[in-house]
Amino acid sequence: MKSINVGNITVNNNMFALVAGPCVIESEAQVMGVASKLKEITGLLGIPFIFKSSFDKANRTSISSYRGPGINEGLRILKKVKDDLGVPVVTDIHEPYQARIAAEVVDMLQIPAFLCRQTDLLVAAAETRLPINIKKAQFLSAKDMKNVITKVEETGNENILLCERGNTFGYNNLVVDMTNIIELKNFGYPVVFDATHSVQKPGGNLTTTGGNREYVEPLAKAALAVGADVLFMEVHEDPDNAKSDGPNMVKLDEIEVMLKKLMKVFKAVRDVESIRISH
Known part of the structure; x- marks a missing residue:
C-alpha cells in the first residue's frame, strides 16, 4: 500500500488513523473544544489524528438548513486548529475554485461522495498536489472508482485516499458492503471508512437527514477487520442539538x-504476534 503524508502524520499499516471533528463549523469555540479533546484522546492512545470540519455544507437537505460560516471564516478557524494544536486539518470542497484557496490552509482536501465524478473538481484538487480523500458515491461500486482515480493520477497527483461510505439501498437508506473496502485496497491506496455517514438515513426526516449512530461502532470494527486504514467519524459534543x-x-x-475497543480489533487482525504474547 502506498503511504500518504498528511501534514505531520503518515497513513500506513502500523496504526489506523482517525479523521474526526464536527460535521460543520458552528463556532470557533466549539471547533477548538472538540479538536482539543480529540487531540488529547488520540495522543494518549497513540492514534494518528487529522481534524475535519466543513466551512460549507452545500448539499444540505433543505435550503433553510445551516451551511456553515463560509470559506474565509471557516479556513481562519481551521488554521487556528492547525497552528494552535499542531494537528493536520482537512475540509471538503464543492466547487473547483475552492481547491486553491483551501489548499493555502489545509493539509488534505476532501471530495464529497455526490461529487466524486466531477472532473473539474477532481482536477482542481489534484493540481494543489495535496492529498485528496475521495469519497465513493452512494451509487458507485468500488471498481467504478478506477476512472475517478485516473482523473487525479493523470493530473500528476498520486496522493490519494479512497473512502467507503455505504451505498444507496432503496429510499432513505444506506447499506455497507464490506467487500468494497477489499476492492478499493486493490488500487494500492489507503482506504478510509466513513463510519458516521454510512449510518445516515438520507432525507429520512423529510427536511433533514436521519441516522443511526448506534451502528457506528460495529461497522467501524468490521471495516478495520477487513482492512480499512483510516476511520472517518464526525464527532460532536452534543449531537442531538x-x-x-x-x-x-x-x-x-x-x-x-x-476507540479503545477499535484498537483491540485492529491489533487482533493486524498484529497477531502481540495477541499470542498477551494470551
Missing part, C-alpha cells in the same frame, strides 16, 4: 471508549 448530521454523529464523551 448539532446544526448538521446530528443523528449519525458520535458523542464526544463516548469516543475514547469506542
Whole structure:
C-alpha cells in the first residue's frame, strides 16, 4: 500500500488513523473544544489524528438548513486548529475554485461522495498536489472508482485516499458492503471508512437527514477487520442539538471508549504476534 503524508502524520499499516471533528463549523469555540479533546484522546492512545470540519455544507437537505460560516471564516478557524494544536486539518470542497484557496490552509482536501465524478473538481484538487480523500458515491461500486482515480493520477497527483461510505439501498437508506473496502485496497491506496455517514438515513426526516449512530461502532470494527486504514467519524459534543448530521454523529464523551475497543480489533487482525504474547 502506498503511504500518504498528511501534514505531520503518515497513513500506513502500523496504526489506523482517525479523521474526526464536527460535521460543520458552528463556532470557533466549539471547533477548538472538540479538536482539543480529540487531540488529547488520540495522543494518549497513540492514534494518528487529522481534524475535519466543513466551512460549507452545500448539499444540505433543505435550503433553510445551516451551511456553515463560509470559506474565509471557516479556513481562519481551521488554521487556528492547525497552528494552535499542531494537528493536520482537512475540509471538503464543492466547487473547483475552492481547491486553491483551501489548499493555502489545509493539509488534505476532501471530495464529497455526490461529487466524486466531477472532473473539474477532481482536477482542481489534484493540481494543489495535496492529498485528496475521495469519497465513493452512494451509487458507485468500488471498481467504478478506477476512472475517478485516473482523473487525479493523470493530473500528476498520486496522493490519494479512497473512502467507503455505504451505498444507496432503496429510499432513505444506506447499506455497507464490506467487500468494497477489499476492492478499493486493490488500487494500492489507503482506504478510509466513513463510519458516521454510512449510518445516515438520507432525507429520512423529510427536511433533514436521519441516522443511526448506534451502528457506528460495529461497522467501524468490521471495516478495520477487513482492512480499512483510516476511520472517518464526525464527532460532536452534543449531537442531538448539532446544526448538521446530528443523528449519525458520535458523542464526544463516548469516543475514547469506542476507540479503545477499535484498537483491540485492529491489533487482533493486524498484529497477531502481540495477541499470542498477551494470551
